[in-house]
Amino acid sequence: MIRIGFFPGSFDPITNGHADILAGALALVDRVVVGIGTHPGKAPLFSFDERVAMIGELASTLADAAGRVEVTAFDGLTVTAAGAAGATVILRGLRDATDFDYEMQLAGMNGMMHPAIRTIFLPASPETRPITATLVRQIAKLGGDVSAFVPPFVARKLTQKFAS
Template identity: 75%
Template sequence: MPMPPIRTGFFPGSFDPITNGHADILAAALAFCDKVVVGIGTHPGKVPLFAFDERVALIDMLTAAIEGGAGRVSTVAFDGLTIDAARKAGAGILIRGLRDGTDLDYEMQLAGMNGAMAPDIRTIFVPASTATRPITATLVRQIARLGGDVTPFVPDFVARKLTQKFAS
């Protein structure tokens, strides 16, 4: 009997920093993908708070904490089209998290364009849990920058890194 194909998902984002919302989506993706490649998008015009290597380390720590995540998640950088990065990673599924209707409208447009350019790669939408719905990395950075408590929004190890980052 032939082996079933390995389902590889590509989860793109900036992950600057990785949040509980990202963790929620990644855990859900691991329920229907054999492997997940986290694609950290890099943009020459943007200066991230965390360097690429720091984000990879935080993602690795998160992956180790997700049941069944160890050995099934890898991380790559990409700076072009998401579908090109997904194809290079061997993914047949794009994983996109949805927080609300605004996300859905935008993500549907992206899925349509990506589907036209790469019909062999399907977009799967994963709804955010109620607890993680309001979380964005941008808001987390702003709260941390102003000395606020981000522990409800990010894993503890990310909160510590944010505190260190803004203490200097």
């Protein structure tokens, strides 16, 4: 049986923190479906297609990721999207205790709605714990150097995005 994990997020943009969790996920499951959540009330910096391309480029740099990462969009409940993707686990990264408390609530509710889908928490590595896509966007928008927080190709795309 192929073990499929669902890794949800906005990935706007994908960061080194996301890369850290994706690499950890690939060590646990046979295939990872990266679910890009869309919200009608939010306008992302990068389009869905741009985020798909960035995730693909990142996956191409990870060991043993070839053919094991796919990307999909979803706009409803994460647990429903995970089920539709054939996942048996939802993969969530944890940076700190605040993340843990919130994610435990989500995991409990998701487990009640879809008991066959479990949540696995992956702790962020120490060097990626402070990274959030929101802070990366803010730093880049103000002309700061984000190269320590995102892959090089993402840093270039952020520079291009804010130069225009």
